[in-house]
Structures are given as C-alpha cells and as structure tokens.
Amino acid sequence: MITSVKTAAKNELEGLDGLKTEPFSRRGFVMTGLVSGFTLATTVVHGQTINTDSKGLVAGEVKIPTADGELPSYRAMPEGAGPFPIILVVEEIFGVHEYIKDICRRLAKLGYCAVAPELYARLGDLSKMTDAQVIVRDVISKAPDATVLSDLDATAKWAAASSKGDAARLGVTGFCRGGRAVWLYAAHNPQLKAAVAWYGPLGGNPTAIQPKTAADVVGDLKAPVLGLYGAADTGIPVASVEKQRDAAKAAGKTVEIVIFPDTPHGFHADYRPSYRKAQAEDGWARMLAWFKRYGVA
Structure with a gap:
C-alpha cells in the first residue's frame, strides 16, 4: 500500500491557513458522481464486507x-429533526x-450526520481508475492541501446549513491518506472538537502544493487527535508513530496513539x-469513545 508520494521538490511555505491553491489545468470537475460499488483499484473480499442498510x-x-x-x-444522517453532530469522513486514495x-451509514445509525466529500473530483475519475500507483501519481500528488482543507470546511458548513448538522459538535475521521488529512x-x-486518524501517513517529502507533513503540524493541533496504527504497517514505521506521540506530548497537545501489534496497514x-x-x-470503539469524550457525541 502506498502511503506517501516521493518527490525531490521542497518549499518554504509556512503554516496551512491562507495558502494559495494551485490553479487546476481543467475547468470544472472531472468526477461528477461517486464510485458505484467498490473500488476497482484493489482486491475486494466480498465475504467479509460489512453492509449497513439505510433504514x-x-x-x-x-x-x-x-x-x-x-x-x-x-451524506448519511438519521431521520428526524436533529440537530445531529457532524462527522467529516475522509476517504482513502480510492x-x-x-x-x-x-462508514457514513454506520455513523448515522449512531446519531451522527456523516458526510464524505469526493476530494479528488477535480483531478480524475476514480470510479474508472484501476492502478493504485497511477492514482497516487496522477491524482493524489496533484491535490493541493489548501484545496483539501477548504473542501472540508465547505463540507462542514454545508452539513450545518443543509443537513440538520450541529456546527458546535464537529468531528473528523479518515483512513490512510485520509488519516493524513485528519x-x-x-x-x-479551531472549531473542530475531535479527530481520529486511521493509519494516516506522518512523513513524506513536502512539495509546493503539499507543504507540510502530519509530523510538521503536530505542534499546531487545535483539537484532540486519536491515532490508530498497525505495528506491521510496512509504510508507516512504528518509530515515526512513537515520534509523533512524543512530539505532541512535548508540545502540550492532546494526542493518544494506539499501535496494534502484528497489524498491517488498512486493518x-x-x-x-x-x-x-x-x-x-x-479501533471503532475507541473512536466513538473519543468523540464522546471531547464533545462531538
């Protein structure tokens, strides 16, 4: 599983807020609808997949x-008047x-308004892409962090205005590359109440449009973060996860790291x-407890 994009480019941009988004070469959105079914870019084991109904x-x-x-x-949320706590769900690379x-429906069954934006819709049609390395090279590496953050802001705003969401109870969770975004x-x-990152890459080589790694921003955290990692993840060394934990502690940030023994990436x-x-x-139980502890639930 690819967890970072290698590049020699460096940058001197400071901070995440106020970054200029690199103009896109195409007008409009390449991907106008979501993937139907499961991704084509990885093996799917149908016998073990969880299927949550929308009743x-x-x-x-x-x-x-x-x-x-x-x-x-x-978007998935309970029927009823609300307001419902909002969870932004950040996709993997697929x-x-x-x-x-x-995942959105599972959270909705628990009383959340869960929304997953297609953050790469401007750059490629992921519903038709079958090679993970091509996705990383042609889509993920070309997605400016400033745009990702702006889109998440827009999603939170929309959920509060149009989906009975409670802006005062905002959480975020994400998986793999989505964990980095978390x-x-x-x-x-600063309005975020709590965050949960599932095996989100912590390092990598910055570029002009992706100027900071997760490790770089640990001292700037504005919300408590729970990080869930696997000790057998070949792309995210345990040492880097422990370093993230120690750096957060040194900076006085509320961060809890869980490393599951003998557990791979994508668990x-x-x-x-x-x-x-x-x-x-x-991990799911820990995530729900985290959201409850810090005022999202």
Missing part, C-alpha cells in the same frame, strides 16, 4: 457547493466508494485482505 436514515449522494463548482459527496459510504485538518480548524478496510476484525472493532 431509518436519510442517505445518498449530495452536491456540496465550493468556490469552483459542486463537489460530489455522500474515492468515496461503497466502503466509505457504509492531522492537517486538526491543525487547521479497518473490511473489503480488503488487510482487514483485521478484532483490531477494526477495537
């Missing part, structure tokens, strides 16, 4: 207004496909061979 929910594809168009997204949609967003949005992804049921369920 009692308002669930489906929505369009979120941004400065340059409408962002295709998936798009908002059935696994990410199901760290960045926790350093970006929550129930559609992939990397899935580990016990660790996934343990």
